[in-house]
Amino acid sequence: ADYEWTFQTSETAGEPGFVNKQKWADDVATLSGGRIAIEILPIGSVVPHTDTLDAVGAGILQGHLTDPSYFSGKDPAFAMMGNLVGAWSDPFELLGFMQSGGGNELYSELVEPYGVKFIGAAATEPEAFVSRLPIRTVEDLKGVKLRAPEGMVYEIFSKAGAAPVSLPGSEIFSALDKGVVDAADNTVFATNQALGMNDIANFPLYPGFHSLPMIDVSMNKQIWDGLPEDLQEILLTSVKQFSFNHIYSVRQLDASAVEQAKANPEIEIINWSGDERAKFRRIAQQEWQNWAPKTAMTQRYYDAVTAYLKGRNLL
Amino acid sequence: MAKVAEIIHQVEDHDAEVRTGLDHALTQAAKFFAWAIFVAFLISVVEVVSRYVFNSPTFWAHETTSFLIAAVFLIGGPVALARDKHIRVRMFYDAVGPKRKRVLDIVNSLIALVFFGGLAFASWIMVSKSWFTPTGAFHLEGTGTSWNPPTPALLKLLVLICVVVMFVQTLLHLIAAIRRPADPAAPVETGAE
Amino acid sequence: MDLSALGIEYGSYLLVAAIFLLLLTGQPLAWVTGLVALVFTFGWFGPMALPLVTSRIFGFITEYSLVAIPMFILMAALLDRSGIAKSLFNGMRILAGRLPGGVAVQTLIVAILMAAMSGVIGGEIVLLGILALPQMLRLGYDRNLSIGVVCAGGSLGTMMPPSIVLIIFGLVANVSIADLFVAAITPALLLLAFYVAYVLFMCWRNPELGPPMSEEEAAQESLASALRSLAAPLFIVFVVLGSIYGGVASITEAAAMGVSAVMIISLFRRELTVKLIQDSLVHTLETCGMIIWIGIAAAVLVGVYNLMGGNRFVAQSILAIDAPPVVIIMVMMVILLVLGMFLDWIGIALLTLPIFVPIVIQLGYDPIWFGILFAVNMQVSYLTPPFGPAAFYLKSVAPREITLKHIYVALLPFIALQLVVLGIILFFPPIATWAI
Numbered sequence: 001a002d003y004e005w006t007f008q009t010s011e012t013a014g015e016p017g018f019v020n021k022q023k024w025a026d027d028v029a030t031l032s033g034g035r036i037a038i039e040i041l042p043i044g045s046v047v048p049h050t051d052t053l054d055a056v057g058a059g060i061l062q063g064h065l066t067d068p069s070y071f072s073g074k075d076p077a078f079a080m081m082g083n084l085v086g087a088w089s090d091p092f093e094l095l096g097f098m099q100s101g102g103g104n105e106l107y108s109e110l111v112e113p114y115g116v117k118f119i120g121a122a123a124t125e126p127e128a129f130v131s132r133l134p135i136r137t138v139e140d141l142k143g144v145k146l147r148a149p150e151g152m153v154y155e156i157f158s159k160a161g162a163a164p165v166s167l168p169g170s171e172i173f174s175a176l177d178k179g180v181v182d183a184a185d186n187t188v189f190a191t192n193q194a195l196g197m198n199d200i201a202n203f204p205l206y207p208g209f210h211s212l213p214m215i216d217v218s219m220n221k222q223i224w225d226g227l228p229e230d231l232q233e234i235l236l237t238s239v240k241q242f243s244f245n246h247i248y249s250v251r252q253l254d255a256s257a258v259e260q261a262k263a264n265p266e267i268e269i270i271n272w273s274g275d276e277r278a279k280f281r282r283i284a285q286q287e288w289q290n291w292a293p294k295t296a297m298t299q300r301y302y303d304a305v306t307a308y309l310k311g312r313n314l315l
Numbered sequence: 316m317a318k319v320a321e322i323i324h325q326v327e328d329h330d331a332e333v334r335t336g337l338d339h340a341l342t343q344a345a346k347f348f349a350w351a352i353f354v355a356f357l358i359s360v361v362e363v364v365s366r367y368v369f370n371s372p373t374f375w376a377h378e379t380t381s382f383l384i385a386a387v388f389l390i391g392g393p394v395a396l397a398r399d400k401h402i403r404v405r406m407f408y409d410a411v412g413p414k415r416k417r418v419l420d421i422v423n424s425l426i427a428l429v430f431f432g433g434l435a436f437a438s439w440i441m442v443s444k445s446w447f448t449p450t451g452a453f454h455l456e457g458t459g460t461s462w463n464p465p466t467p468a469l470l471k472l473l474v475l476i477c478v479v480v481m482f483v484q485t486l487l488h489l490i491a492a493i494r495r496p497a498d499p500a501a502p503v504e505t506g507a508e
Numbered sequence: 509m510d511l512s513a514l515g516i517e518y519g520s521y522l523l524v525a526a527i528f529l530l531l532l533t534g535q536p537l538a539w540v541t542g543l544v545a546l547v548f549t550f551g552w553f554g555p556m557a558l559p560l561v562t563s564r565i566f567g568f569i570t571e572y573s574l575v576a577i578p579m580f581i582l583m584a585a586l587l588d589r590s591g592i593a594k595s596l597f598n599g600m601r602i603l604a605g606r607l608p609g610g611v612a613v614q615t616l617i618v619a620i621l622m623a624a625m626s627g628v629i630g631g632e633i634v635l636l637g638i639l640a641l642p643q644m645l646r647l648g649y650d651r652n653l654s655i656g657v658v659c660a661g662g663s664l665g666t667m668m669p670p671s672i673v674l675i676i677f678g679l680v681a682n683v684s685i686a687d688l689f690v691a692a693i694t695p696a697l698l699l700l701a702f703y704v705a706y707v708l709f710m711c712w713r714n715p716e717l718g719p720p721m722s723e724e725e726a727a728q729e730s731l732a733s734a735l736r737s738l739a740a741p742l743f744i745v746f747v748v749l750g751s752i753y754g755g756v757a758s759i760t761e762a763a764a765m766g767v768s769a770v771m772i773i774s775l776f777r778r779e780l781t782v783k784l785i786q787d788s789l790v791h792t793l794e795t796c797g798m799i800i801w802i803g804i805a806a807a808v809l810v811g812v813y814n815l816m817g818g819n820r821f822v823a824q825s826i827l828a829i830d831a832p833p834v835v836i837i838m839v840m841m842v843i844l845l846v847l848g849m850f851l852d853w854i855g856i857a858l859l860t861l862p863i864f865v866p867i868v869i870q871l872g873y874d875p876i877w878f879g880i881l882f883a884v885n886m887q888v889s890y891l892t893p894p895f896g897p898a899a900f901y902l903k904s905v906a907p908r909e910i911t912l913k914h915i916y917v918a919l920l921p922f923i924a925l926q927l928v929v930l931g932i933i934l935f936f937p938p939i940a941t942w943a944i
């Protein structure tokens with residue numbers, strides 16, 4: 001191959017996201033007639049997940065496919081753009097905003113100073129919620145000890161009356177199992193079901209309502225600038241292809257996992273009504289307003305998202 | 316039985332090899348820094364009590380504990396170096412005479428200097444990226460939570476500090492090894508060959 | 509200097525050779541591993557790649573589960589200095605009565621209790637090393653036997669649930685962590701049984717290795733006083749296990765709960781002073797410095813080896829085999845054992861599992877069973893030279909006259925026992941899978 005690159009992802013090797021990202025790399029190889037060979041590595045293989053942006057900029061990695069929230073410590077705009085909690089309940093809404101609401105342009109502008117070229121966005125199905133307690137309404141969140149990760153999630157759940165606990169990913173299982181926490185914000189339903197999360201916490205909330213992270217596919221800008229136009233076009237197009245493939249594949253996996261969970265009489269899947277989802281979104285919106293004035297970029301992003309959501313009659 | 320207790324005590328306090336003034340200063344400073352572990356312990360207990368008893372987990376305990384322990388891990392490097400406690404394979408080293416041992420000490424110090432020098436260079440880049448945005452504006456990298464303490468920026472600076480301290484420690488060890496008489500019976504002043 | 513011209517195969521050989529050679533100079537192990545990683549980063553990818561090294565340092569030290577390690581070490585230092593450790597072992601000696609090796613067997617039982625209290629290796633071995641090793645030596649136990657019991661027993665923490673190794677395997681392989689936990693219990697107990705049987709057999713053949721009390725001594729000691737001396741340690745175990753299994757604290761926090769239990773007890777025994785706390789803290793800081801910098805260096809090595817394409821090298825070795833499935837599994841075991849000599853488990857997991865697990869599933873094997881094989885294999889890796897974390901942890905707290913060589917020699921029979929258990933699970937999978 002003319003170009004041999006290493007891209008690091010934000011998933012472990014077993015997660016559906018990782019497998020689909022490998023398929024994307026295969027597609028790029030095929031479409032480019034073997035001129036580009038990309039090796040896809042799992043989370044933490046070369047640098048910690050919080051450092052891939054710098055590593056791509058420095059050319060240590062040639063690219064990454066990751067969740068921008070991991071860079072929130074560098075700039076609050078990453079937290080908002082990576083996972084605007086409560087904003088999206090369908091990945092195509094997020095992709096629509098990226099494509100036609102100004103999202104792509106803003107995100108490109110955000111990462112460019114780091115020496116990184118944003119190729120395109122993908123998204124996953126809304127993340128599921130695992131819980132030991134039946135949480136049927138926003139009201140039920142009151143006093144629930146729930147694990148929340150970095151970003152905006154913590155504050156929003158706190159506003160909704162819950163008692164958020166910060167715990168690293170490797171502690172979630174044991175903490176839920178023994179009841180240190182009552183619920184946890186974790187990945188998609190299919191993965192939770194496979195990991196046995198729903199067996200120890202019997203009241204999963206699905207489809208999720210809170211978290212729908214963006215997947216950022218980016219590469220080193222210097223390498224990008226040196227690419228012939230046809231290869232640039234192949235990369236741009238293949239990422240769009242990847243975003244479709246990924247959504248449909250997770251949908252299918254979720255569906256069969258839901259069927260499996262339904263067959264288990266001990267598991268009750270809870271699906272929030274539209275009213276409850278709207279209630280939660282209104283709480284989340286207050287927190288968006290708190291984040292908006294942090295920088296010029298967060299304000300522009302906030303304005304763009306609210307304009308898009310209003311135009312779609314979602315706000 | 317008392318004898319074993321003595322041996323244990325000796326292991327911990329006396330057979331450490333404090334070679335230079337800097338090493339001595341670090342050994343003293345360790346007595347202060349070690350309390351960070353105690354603070355981390357207290358914070359963990361506070362978090363457990365406020366979560367389990369009062370059902371109100373703190374937003375700060377987890378990140379503070381992480382920060383304190385990470386700092387302890389880093390500082391432990393120079394402190395263990397000061398007391399020559401880092402684990403080595405001594406089979407060959409212990410088998411050679413004082414003359415060769417001195418040569419080995421010199422060579423090892425030189426190799427270690429390359430290591431710490433390389434680390435210092437790399438840490439410098441890491442620190443500059445966590446203290447300044449790509450456009451050059453001053454901004455401390457935070458953890459990215461709602462609280463967002465600037466602990467990553469501080470820890471990255473601490474990496475640089477610890478690496479530089481170990482560089483200087485090693486440099487002083489190198490000087491001491493060069494000055495050391497090749498023949499241990501000879502007085503120090505005439506030791507340099 | 510462009511090392512990448514070597515290609516991954518010869519690059520791997522050079523890397524290993526460089527580590528071996530530098531180790532012989534008596535240079536601290538952490539600097540050896542770190543330097544080799546640094547030189548390969550520079551030589552393979554150029555100076556712009558060097559931040560990879562410090563990035564991994566930062567990633568390693570901020571790993572939250574490691575917070576438990578200083579807590580365990582602090583617990584051990586306090587126990588040792590307060591005299592609780594001494595009375596515990598006096599009590600255990602009385603309980604052991606006339607049974608040769610009885611104290612070693614009880615130490616193994618303490619080890620499995622601790623295994624249920626922790627998820628990462630490190631703290632437990634240091635704890636046992638501080639607590640049990642001097643006491644066993646004091647009671648006249650054979651040095652090699654004592655070292656082996658401490659290291660092999662102390663490693664069980666990652667086999668017995670809760671275990672970070674199994675959690676990471678579950679996340680990487682996308683299989684149920686609950687099933688892994690259940691499946692791991694029997695093999696963990698089997699390992700324990702083998703260790704106990706070995707100790708009893710050796711001491712039965714030669715009671716000098718684990719001398720029991722004499723008749724006169726036995727006549728003097730009362731069972732009641734023995735039980736009294738066990739009350740304090742049992743309270744500590746109760747606090748730690750209770751806070752984990754009662755849902756009070758996370759595994760990491762439970763270690764801090766243990767520290768508070770030790771403090772409360774020594775307060776009651778009127779042994780707690782500021783000086784005692786201060787000394788224990790300094791000891792903890794220093795021990796952390798030793799063991800964490802080795803971990804830091806290993807983490808850096810894994811990062812650069814992954815970027816060099818180490819995973820491709822592993823994949824090639826597997827895909828080259830044209831043999832029955834069970835042979836492929838055995839080759840995987842051999843690769844894991846060899847890697848276990850040089851890398852720590854997290855590095856091995858990152859490097860091999862993304863390649864191995866899909867093949868295992870494709871061959872029609874149960875990934876849960878393979879997860880248990882992996883966990884047992886990692887038990888072996890803790891003990892094998894030259895990079896044997898258990899040996900380092902023990903060395904960091906053992907009396908200085910005990911060298912790394914002594915430790916590794918002492919570990920050989922225990923490595924053999926682990927390999928036997930590995931073979932048993934390999935050929936009789938139900939040992940792992942019957943419960944799920």
Ligand code: NA
Binds near residue numbers: 626664669
């Ligand atoms: Na365990």
Ligand code: NA
Binds near residue numbers: 848890891892893895
């Ligand atoms: Na090993």
